[in-house]
Structure formats: structure tokens, C-alpha cells
Amino acid sequence: MKGRKVVSTVIYHIFIAALGLIMVYPVLWMVSGSLKNNAEILSGSLSLIPPAWRWENFAQGWRGFGHVTFTTYFKNSILITTFATLGTVISSSLIAYALSRVKFAGRKLWFTIMIGTMLLPGQVVMIPQYLIYNRIHWVGTPLPLIVPHFFGAPFFIYMMMQFMTSIPRELDEAAIIDGCSKYSVFSRVIFPLLKPSLISTIIIQFYWKWDDYMGPMLYLGKPTSYTVSIAVKLFADATSKTDYGPMFAMSTLSMIPVFTIFLVFNRYLVDGISTSGLKG
């Protein structure tokens, strides 16, 4: 009986690890491709170890396009992503607090509206929003990529509301007895306890924003305001033949910020997602 258990455990780990390797293989292939030349990349070899470590791909890729280097692209991406993420976290937590903890007139209606907006696919509002931004002369600036995030994101509001249901209401009541107002209950009780959920929001919003291609493509006009995702695509658009090595080198670098955020905050990610409120 015990022997059988050991065998099943071993099979389990082999299966999970092998499947996991297949999952991440394309990413590893890209990383190893950043150190190969075109012929080596296109040879169809499954090997992940570059025959010769061609670090020059990174230098060549970093030079960018038409005198604009990746220094600029990274700076733009970091700026847009940081502000957008900050905006999302602050505004969404305020809104989630109102909808889940304060009993005000019209709460049900606003909750329904919030869910309705969450269910509204972004592409449906793409053209309508573009027209509005065009009218107020925001097209060609990074403003449409940053400002709307300061007005709450329904997906994260909903996620935080789910998490708040797991914070006992007795804490709010105790704080109020101790002299807290409804405002300071948020800043002293709810916001600090919301930390795991805030961190999940930071991770998810950060990589959504960092990877976003459509927004920057729609709104950023000048090459000096391009983000990393736009720049990486430029490698494939080149009129001459694509240089795969530098392209993969910059692709690899473009993923480092996302990885870093993920590794630093990873252990909070699962804790921050609570499904308790989803049940009947």
C-alpha cells in the first residue's frame, strides 16, 4: 500500500513537471533565441542551449529604430504602467469600500451599473472612446492610457469587494466605537487589511498594462512616445528581413519587469483572490 502511494506520487510529479516544461517551453525558446543568430533560430532545433552565446544581439536590439533607443521605450512603458497601476489600485479600493461597506441610497443601482460595465467588452467602447479622446485632443498623447485608470476598474473593484466580504464587519464596528469615522475606517482598518487583494491588483494590472499593445497603438503618435510593446512589434514590421536575434533579445528584456513584479509578490497572488462571495 505504501509502495503504491510512493509510485503514484512519483508519477504525479513527473507528469506535472513535464507538462509544466511544455507550457514554458515557448518562453524558454525565446530566451535562448535571444542568444542565437537567424540561421540557428530557424534550424528547427529543439535545443535550448545556444551554440554560441551571441550577446551582441542585445546591443544591436537596444539601438532601436531611427535614433530612438529602447531606453526611451522602456522609460515610456514604465511611466504609463506605473501611473495606470497606481490609479487603478487607489480608485478601485475607494469604490469597492463604498459599494461593500457603506449603506447609502442607490448602492444597489450603482453595483448593478458596475457589474454591467465589467461585462462590457473593451472593444465595444474602443471606437466611441477614440472619438471622444479625439474631440478633446488627447489622441497622440499618453493621457488616454493613464487618466481613465484613476476612475476605477470594475474587474478589480469586484475582486476587492469579494475580498472585503472576508474581513469581519465587527472590525468596522469596533473601530467606530473607538471613535473612528467611516473615512478613517477605510484608511485605518479596511485598506491595510486589503493588502493581499491590492497586491493581486498590482500584479495583474501591471502586466495587463505592460503587455498592452492596442492602446498604445491607437493613441501614441510619435516614435519618441512609443512603448516597449510597440517597439518590439517594429522588428517584425521591418521592410528588410527580420533580425530574429535582436527581436528576441528585446522581447526577453521586455518581460523582465513583469517577471520581477511577479516574483516579488507571487506568494500573495493566490491569497488575494477570494471566491467566498461568489456563492449563491
Add this chain to the structure above:
Amino acid sequence: MNKKKNDGSGRTGWNRFIYNNNTVGYVFLAPFVIGFLCFTIIPMISSLYYSCTDYNMIDKETWIGIKNYINLFKDERFINSIKVTLEYVFFSVPLKLAFALFIAFLLTRPSKAVSFYRSLYYLPSLIGGSVAVALVWKELFARKGLINVNLGKLGIDAVNWFGNMSTAKWPIILMTVWQFGSSMLIFAAGLKEIPSSYYEAAKIDGANGWQSFWKITMPCLSPIILFNLIMQLISSFMVFTQAFVITGGGPNDATMYYALYVYKQGINNRNMGYASAMSWVMLVIMSVITLIVFKTSNHWVFNESES
């Protein structure tokens, strides 16, 4: 108002006002109310107007009534874009959810390595939406790409993935399914909350693993399945970047998904009236589909408070 009054009852009146639940509620809700008006309602209403006009963003719009809508239903490329989008959603969403649930279930085992595995499986979702990964995919499935070369080694004929109308969708669907990480995390959180006493009771009653999966896990998880289903339906309808980077909508419109076509008409052709009409038709289609899912969910979502 005179000053004296303000110092006395005015101040408590102000306090009563500012600490009133309605005030507190709307103070905290204010960002949402403003954002909803400025970035959803105003754009949508104005686009309803534009959808009845001919507008290229340079000249002033001219009113043409419902002509855009009539043209839409005569536009074979539009009908086709709806068709291929639905097809993509139909294949990618169930596959993605099944896979997410399968992996989440496998990873419920108490083992120290589980959190490592979870990160491993989450990785594709973390970076999968990026242009970088789309470019990798394009090369993997290229005519002489890694997939074809290695299929050749196994004696299977190379497939011209992106050159063929019937095969072009599969790499894109596969890429979507590959990013099952966030659904998996939500399933994992849900699985964690099923009381282990349920399983123990079932075991005593002689249920095997398969039976307790269908009789305990699935019903307990059904609200979460509904949530994931709705969220994935919506994000699948928005498929854009992958198709834009990998196929550009081709070959012969086989992957010209709705969002791509709207982009082509609105941004490339500056046909904003027409693109606005398209947005509204899509809004109606999406609402109908979401409503159908919610209506049918009464039959398969298990509600704990009812039993």
C-alpha cells in the same frame, strides 16, 4: 446665513452632513460615477449619434439615418467577422476552462512543490498577451518553423498553418488556451474553500474519486465556473493583439475577428460612422449572449442557500 449660527449648529450640521452614510458613500464612489459618465456613457451615447452619420473625423459628419446599419448586414466581411469570432470563442473558452480546472484540481494535492508548479503554469498568462509572445508563436508555427520541422521528423507532413483558411485559427486558439492561468487561480481559490468534511463523508458512504468529483466538486464550484465562463467569454470576444500580430486577419479573412475589422474600418479607413454602428451591433450581440448564459445558469449553478 449669519456667522454666529455657523459656529454653533452649522458646524454640527456640517458634521452630520459629512459623516452621513449617503455622503460617505458618494465621496468614495465619486471616481466611479465620474469615470462611468465620461468614459462609458458619454462615448456610447455620442457614438449612437455617429452611427447614424457619415463621419471621417476631418469633415463634419452628415446625417444618413440607419444606412450604416443596413450596409452592415449586407457587408459580407462583417458577417464573416462575427462568424469567425463566434467560432473562436466556441472553441477557445470551453477548452481553456476545462484545462484550467484540470490543472487546478491536480494542484490541490498537499505538496511543497505545488506553489512552484502553480507559478510555472501561471507564467504563460503573465506574458501571453504580449507582442513578444505573439511573435514567438508566429515563428513556432511558421512554414519552416519549429513545429513543422519537428512534425517532419516524426514523419508528419508540414502544415502551412497561416497560409490555409482552415488551419490559421488553430495556433491562435491554442495560444488562448495556453493562457489558462488566471482561470486556474480562481478555480484553485474555489477548490480551497470546499470543506474537506464533504469529501470525508462521501468516502464513508463509499464514493470513489470520480463520483465525488462530479457530485461534490462540480456543484460546489459551479458559481465559480459561471464567473470564469462569463469573464472568458468577454475577453475572448475582444481577441485582437494575437491575430493582429500573427495573421493580420488573414488568410482571406479567416482570422478577421470582430475587433480587427472594427479597427480596419474605424482607424485605418477613417470610417467612423460605420465603425460606431459596428460597436452597437456588437454590444447587442454580447448582451444577448451574456443574458442567455445567465438565464441557463439557473439550471446548472448550484445555489447553497437553496438547499
